Amino acid sequence: MAARIDHLVTSGTFSLDGGTWDVDNNVWIVGDDEEAIVIDAAHDADAILQALDGRTLRAIICTHAHNDHIDAAPALANRTGARIHLHPADLPLWKQTHPDTAPDAELAEGQVLTIAGTDLTVLHTPGHAPGAVCLYAPDLGTVFTGDTLFQGGPGATGRSFSDFPTIVASIRDRLLTLPPETVVRTGHGDPTTIGEEAPHLDEWLKRGH
Structure with missing residues (x-):
């Protein structure tokens, strides 16, 4: 059976630089009936475990280390034995939320993670955070972009x-x-496609000045 994508929304808070905001996060589960990975273990380990529905969790992938994307990662790892993967450039952010624990494995540009026969390629995309990554799954026609x-x-x-x-x-x-038909599955909110966003690059560049 080919890998499928399951989607869960969890709610909590995002805190940085002395401020805290209520947020809803997308949690993405990629796998088949036997095994899966979780992309961004946000807020609620119980809800994520329920969505896994008994499948073996092979890895917890962090698109970046803002607290709202990693706050449930250690609890989920402890309950499943799955390893937490994070790009090392985001360790300073990770330590703000989890000062007494560390991720188990490093993500790197071009690394390929395989689950249920499906490859996900790590794209290092700094900017929102130094160690931000996206995960491109060509067989699924999608890219998981975090924030x-x-x-x-x-x-x-x-x-x-x-x-x-x-x-x-x-x-x-x-x-x-x-x-252009690649579906963009984001860390918050609704999906889009590469083709829908690409024409707006010049607008974004002007917005930054």
Whole structure:
């Protein structure tokens, strides 16, 4: 059986630079009836375990280390034995949320993760966070972008560890080169496609000045 994508929305808070905001997060589960990976273990380990429905969890992949994307990761790892994967450039952010634990494995540009016979390629896309990554699954016609690219443009870059020119360069060079029909599954909100977002690159560049 080919891998499928299951979608869960969890709710909690995002905190950085002394502020806290209520947020809803997309949790993506990729796998088959036997095994799966979780992309961004946000807020609620119980809800994620329920959505896994007894499947073996092979890995917890963090698109970046803002607290709302990783707050449930250690609890989920403890209950499943799955390893937590994070790009090392985001370790300073990780330590703000989990000072006494560390991820189990590093993500790197071009690394290929395989689940249920389906490959996901790691694209390092800094800007929203230094270690932000996207996961491209060509067989599924999708890319999981975390908070790098949304319906309507780039992720936020107004807080610590973020940079607008960097995120636009990441999107231009790493994401907009993907096939236009590629579905963009984001960290918050509704999906979009590469083709829907690509024509707006010049608008985003002007927005940053």
